[in-house]
Structure formats: C-alpha cells, structure tokens
Amino acid sequence: MEQRIDKFLKLREEQGLLRRLRTVVPTGDGKILVDGKEYINFSSNDYLGLASNKDLAAASFKALSPVVGSSSSRLMTGTTSYHDELEDKVADFKKKPAALVFNSGYQANVGIISAILGKDDCVFSDRLNHASIVDGIRLSGAKMFRFGHNDTDHLGELLKAERKKYKASLIITETVFSMDGDIAPLEEIVRLKTDHNCIMMVDEAHATGVFGRNGGGLAGEKGLEKDIDIVMGTFSKALGGFGAYAAMSFELKQYMVNACRSFIYSTSLPPVIIAADIAALEIVKREGKRRTELLTNAGYLRRKLQEKGFEVRGESQIVPIIVRDNEKAIKMSEFLKEHGFWVTPVRTPTVPRGEARLRISLTFDHTKEMLDTFIEAITKFE
Ligand SMILES: Cc1ncc(COP(=O)(O)O)c(C=O)c1O
Numbered sequence: 001m002e003q004r005i006d007k008f009l010k011l012r013e014e015q016g017l018l019r020r021l022r023t024v025v026p027t028g029d030g031k032i033l034v035d036g037k038e039y040i041n042f043s044s045n046d047y048l049g050l051a052s053n054k055d056l057a058a059a060s061f062k063a064l065s066p067v068v069g070s071s072s073s074r075l076m077t078g079t080t081s082y083h084d085e086l087e088d089k090v091a092d093f094k095k096k097p098a099a100l101v102f103n104s105g106y107q108a109n110v111g112i113i114s115a116i117l118g119k120d121d122c123v124f125s126d127r128l129n130h131a132s133i134v135d136g137i138r139l140s141g142a143k144m145f146r147f148g149h150n151d152t153d154h155l156g157e158l159l160k161a162e163r164k165k166y167k168a169s170l171i172i173t174e175t176v177f178s179m180d181g182d183i184a185p186l187e188e189i190v191r192l193k194t195d196h197n198c199i200m201m202v203d204e205a206h207a208t209g210v211f212g213r214n215g216g217g218l219a220g221e222k223g224l225e226k227d228i229d230i231v232m233g234t235f236s237k238a239l240g241g242f243g244a245y246a247a248m249s250f251e252l253k254q255y256m257v258n259a260c261r262s263f264i265y266s267t268s269l270p271p272v273i274i275a276a277d278i279a280a281l282e283i284v285k286r287e288g289k290r291r292t293e294l295l296t297n298a299g300y301l302r303r304k305l306q307e308k309g310f311e312v313r314g315e316s317q318i319v320p321i322i323v324r325d326n327e328k329a330i331k332m333s334e335f336l337k338e339h340g341f342w343v344t345p346v347r348t349p350t351v352p353r354g355e356a357r358l359r360i361s362l363t364f365d366h367t368k369e370m371l372d373t374f375i376e377a378i379t380k381f382e
Contacts, residue, residue, distance in 0.1 A: 016326055017347060028052030030365025032342055039342035040370050042360045047317050048209050048283075048290040049364035050240025055283060056276040063275035070270040075257070078268030086274050087245075089281050093216050094233075095225040096247035100256055101274070103266055105205050105234040105244040106132040110139060111262030112230060112246055113170070115255070116199065117142040122166035124155055126173045128180060130203060133172055142170070149180070152188040159196040169198040175218040176206040179351050179359060181314025186218060190227040201230040209238025210291050210317055215284040238291075239280040243269045290364045298362050301371050308379050319360040320346075321378075329356040332381055339377035 012018040025033040030049065032041045050056060063082060072078035083101055090099035102108035113136030117123060122143040125133060137144045145162055147155040155171070163169050171193050173184045186202070193200040204217040212221035215238070219231050230248045235241040246256070256263055284290075298317045305312045311322040323329045329345035336343050336358075347356045362371075 016330070017349075026051070030363050030370070034342065039337065039340055040366065040374070041342045042362070042366075042374075043342055043344040044363060045206070045237035045361055046240055046363050046365075047206075047238040047294060047361065048240065048287075050209075050238070050280050050283060050290075053240060053280070053283060055279045056240055059275040059279035060272045063271040068270060068272060070268045072268065073264065073266060074268045075264055080268075080271050080274070082271040082274040082278070083268065086278050086281075089278060090245045091247055093214070093281060093285070094231050094245075094247035095216065095220055096231060096249070098250045098253040099245050099247040100253050100263065101269065101277075102244040102246065102263060103269055104242075105130075105203075105232070105236065106135075107262040107266065108232050108234075108244040108246055109133050109203065110136040111260040112201070112232065112256065113137055113172070114139040115260040116140075117168060117170060120166060121168040121170070122162060123170045123172060124158055124198070125171075126150065126177075126184070128177050129172060129174055130178055130205070133174075133203060137172075142166075149177075150182065150185055152185055152192065155189065156192055159192055159198075163196045163198070169196065170201060171198045172201045172203070174203045174205065176204075176211065176316045176318065177314075178206050178318065179320060179346060179357070181206075181316045181318030181320055181359075183218065183315055186222050186224055186228075190224055194227070199230070200228050201232060202228055204231060204233035205237055205244075206316065206318060208233035209280075209284045210294065215288070215291055235277040235280065239277060239284065241277040241280050242273045243277060294362060294364050297366060297368060297371060300368065301360070301362065301375070304371070304375050305378075308375065310378075317362045319362065321358045321360065323356055323358065324354050326356045329358060332358055332378070335381050336374075336377060339373075339380075341374055341377065 032039055070078045086101055087099045109132035117140040119141040123137050124145050124147055126149055127146045128149045145158045147158055175184050202219055207217045209215045211218045219225050219228050230246055232246040234244040294317050298319055302312050302319050313320045326347045333343050333345040343358045346359045
C-alpha cells in the first residue's frame with residue numbers, strides 16, 4: 001500500500017502533474033486573497049456573482065434556526081418543507097413535472113446513472129463529459145461507448161452499430177462543456193435519441209442560470225424539455241449556493257427515491273443551504289441582466305484574445321485559452337499571478353494530453369476594465 005502511494009506521488013511529481021491544495025480567502029467581489037495577496041479570480045464558477053449576494057445570506061440566516069444540520073437522510077426525517085419548496089420551484093424552472101434535490105452534482109450523476117442502468121444496458125457518452133458522469137457509468141456496469149466531442153455523425157454510427165445489442169440505452173452529454181465552454185448540439189442528439197429509442201440525460205451544471213429564458217438552461221432555451229428525460233444541474237455554480245438537482249417525470253422521481261443509492265444513503269442538505277438555493281433561483285429569474293452582461297463580456301474577451309492571436313474556444317462564459325503544453329500552461333499561470341490574475345492551469349488528466357489550457361471562467365463581478373487589464377497582461381507573456 002505505502003509503496004503504491006509513494007510510486008504514484010513520485011510519478012505525478014516527475015510528470016509535473018502533482019496537484020496541491022491552496023488556501024484561498026474569497027472576498028466576494030470576483031477576487032480572492034492568497035497568502036495575503038489579492039487576485040482577480042478567473043477560476044471560480046460563481047458565474048452570476050450570487051455566492052456573495054445578500055439575499056442568499058439573509059435567506060440562509062433565517063433558516064439557521066432551530067437547526068443547523070438536517071441530521072437525517074431524505075427518506076428518514078431529512079425532507080423538510082424547504083426541500084419540498086425547492087423541488088417544486090426547480091420543476092417549474094426546468095418545465096418538467098418533478099424534480100429531486102441531490103447533495104452535489106457529483107452525487108447526482110453517479111447515483112442517477114447507476115440507478116437507471118445495469119450490465120445489460122449501454123451508454124453513449126460525449127468524450128469530454130465530466131468525471132462524475134464517467135464514474136456513474138462505471139458504477140452502473142453498463143457498456144460505455146464514447147462519441148467524439150459534439151460529433152453527432154460519430155454518435156449516429158455508434159448507435160447504428162451497437163444500440164440493438166443492449167436492452168436500455170442512455171445518451172448523455174453536458175449542455176455547456178466545463179473545460180471547453182462550448183455547447184452540445186442538443187436538437188440533433190434528441191433526433192438520434194428518438195430514432196434509436198434511447199433515454200436522454202443532460203448535465204446543465206454550467207448552463208443553469210446563464211442560458212435560457214429566465215436562466216433555466218439550454219434544454220429550455222431550445223424548447224427540448226419534453227424530449228430530454230433527465231435534466232440535471234447544480235446550485236453550486238451560477239446559483240452561488242450548493243447542491244444539485246435533477247428534473248424528470250413523477251415516475252422517474254419516485255424510482256430515484258427508491259433506487260438511487262447516493263440519494264438514499266446520505267444525510268440531506270440542511271435548510272440553511274436549501275434556503276439560499278431557493279433565494280438564488282428567484283434572483284436568476286428576476287435579474288436577467290446578470291447573464292446578458294456576463295455573456296457580452298465573455299464575447300468581448302474571446303474576440304480580443306483571438307485578435308491577439310490566442311487559440312480560444314467556446315461560446316459561453318467559459319473562455320479556454322489553449323496552450324497545449326503543460327509546462328507553458330504553468331508558466332503562463334505564474335506570469336498572470338504576478339500581474340494580479342488567478343487562472344488555474346488545466347492539464348492532464350482533467351483534459352486530454354496535449355490540450356493543456358488556461359480556463360478563464362468569467363463572473364458578473366468582472367468588469368470590462370478588468371478584462372482589458374488582463375488582455376494587456378497576457379499579451380506580454382513570452
Ligand atoms: C459538468 C459537471 N457536472 C457535475 C459537476 C459536479 O457538481 P458538484 O460540484 O455540485 O459536485 C461538475 C462540477 O465540477 C461539473 O462541471
């Protein structure tokens with residue numbers, strides 16, 4: 001055991017891939033303090049700047065009494081009126097009959113996928129889907145087919161060749177991809193799902209709050225709520241809170257309550273968190289200017305970086321600058337730190353080899369002036 005751990009750590013160190021935790025003090029204005037120094041934080045998923053919003057804090061404070069912890073799992077005594085209210089509001093927000101709250105996006109993906117699939121089934125999963133999706137598939141025992149990123153021709157070929165060999169079949173994709181910031185071709189995937197009689201699930205972790213009328217996500221923006229069986233997302237990113245949800249039919253919800261192990265065997269989120277999530281949903285619906293300004297700023301940054309010759313991807317608030325080489329990504333990140341910007345380099349195994357990048361995630365707190373200063377700084381890197 002000790003030998004194995006030692007070998008693993010040494011290898012990671014040699015490859016320059018050993019990750020370390022950094023202690024950060026959030027200041028709530030799109031910035032952080034690290035070792036006492038202030039940085040503009042381009043590595044946060046607080047897309048709408050709601051993590052520091054006073055309404056969320058007030059709602060949490062009100063829900064703080066008489067208990068802080070929920071002290072029980074959902075099927076015991078851990079379902080409070082706060083949980084019911086949030087689930088009703090999410091179902092309405094996502095235009096689905098019902099919704100279920102999960103303790104985190106990771107738990108939602110792992111639990112849902114492994115609850116609906118077994119060893120006689122198969123999954124068609126985008127090559128860049130999040131680790132929690134991959135882990136859910138592995139746990140289910142279903143056969144996994146990975147299709148090229150956003151490549152519906154490849155998905156179609158795989159479906160034609162493999163679908164009929166299995167009982168149930170799931171197609172799963174993120175709607176806004178976490179590391180590339182691009183958008184899945186949902187209409188085409190829905191067509192394939194229908195043609196090949198599959199279940200379809202989407203992960204709206206990075207789209208919720210940012211895309212769609214009222215911020216309801218991309219499935220809603222494209223009017224596909226009815227065609228997509230399970231629409232999953234998180235409260236921990238644009239909504240500034242914590243936890244996750246999955247919107248679905250009443251029957252599927254009832255099934256999850258009885259079969260989804262990550263839902264059943266874990267203490268429920270406390271009211272203090274759920275109350276903040278409820279408050280965040282209301283702000284997202286009310287304050288559309290947060291998402292429109294965010295996306296306008298992201299478009300501006302992407303355009304300016306492209307003009308300066310950088311390879312930039314995506315069409316959302318996530319702006320990845322592809323540098324390819326791990327070492328270069330680290331050096332650029334260090335250089336930007338010297339100029340007051342915190343941009344975590346993203347390397348293998350989070351992204352494929354040769355695809356190292358700086359992942360800029362913009363938030364509503366980032367001003368155009370901050371972006372201009374950033375562009376000026378990064379163009380000085382040699
Ligand atoms: C696409 C995607 N799905 C799921 C998750 C997991 O969500 P959570 O952080 O709530 O566990 C993440 C978070 O990083 C994500 O990016």
